Amino acid sequence: MSDPTGFCLCGKVHITLPATKTTAGACHCSMCRKWSGGGPFLAVHAGPDLAMSGTEHIGRFQSSAWAERAFCTNCGTSLFYRMLGSGDHMVAAGLFGETEFSMKQEIFVDQKPEWYGFLVEGSEKKTKAQVMGTP
Ligand SMILES: [Zn+2]
Numbered sequence: 265m266s267d268p269t270g271f272c273l274c275g276k277v278h279i280t281l282p283a284t285k286t287t288a289g290a291c292h293c294s295m296c297r298k299w300s301g302g303g304p305f306l307a308v309h310a311g312p313d314l315a316m317s318g319t320e321h322i323g324r325f326q327s328s329a330w331a332e333r334a335f336c337t338n339c340g341t342s343l344f345y346r347m348l349g350s351g352d353h354m355v356a357a358g359l360f361g362e363t364e365f366s367m368k369q370e371i372f373v374d375q376k377p378e379w380y381g382f383l384v385e386g387s388e389k390k391t392k393a394q395v396m397g398t399p
Pocket residue numbers: 272273274275276277336337338339340341
């Protein structure tokens with residue numbers, strides 16, 4: 265498989281994933297649901313090094329002490345969640361059209377509202393407490 269390149273709704277920002285990065289996850293937390301516009305944030309675990317173009321159109325919002333969220337300043341598409349410490353990117357899966365990813369993990373499953381059914385059979389599921397390391 266060649267390196268998949270994805271882009272935002274208006275096409276100004278392009279992001280290329282290393283071909284080895286095909287593991288995806290879903291976050292059902294209330295912040296991700298706001299940011300995605302309603303559903304879980306579906307993202308590819310892409311590591312710290314990504315090729316991007318159109319970076320002058322990338323806006324960043326620090327949503328917590330440990331992470332920022334990037335978006336296209338022209339069209340508003342959510343691009344990626346980035347850990348400030350490790351630099352790891354969780355890139356929005358919707359940028360990549362038909363590229364196949366494997367859903368491995370869903371987090372904040374205890375914050376998923378009842379009104380949508382999403383949990384994927386076979387994925388690892390973690391509650392808020394399990395993610396944050398608190399009892
Ligand atoms: Zn855009």
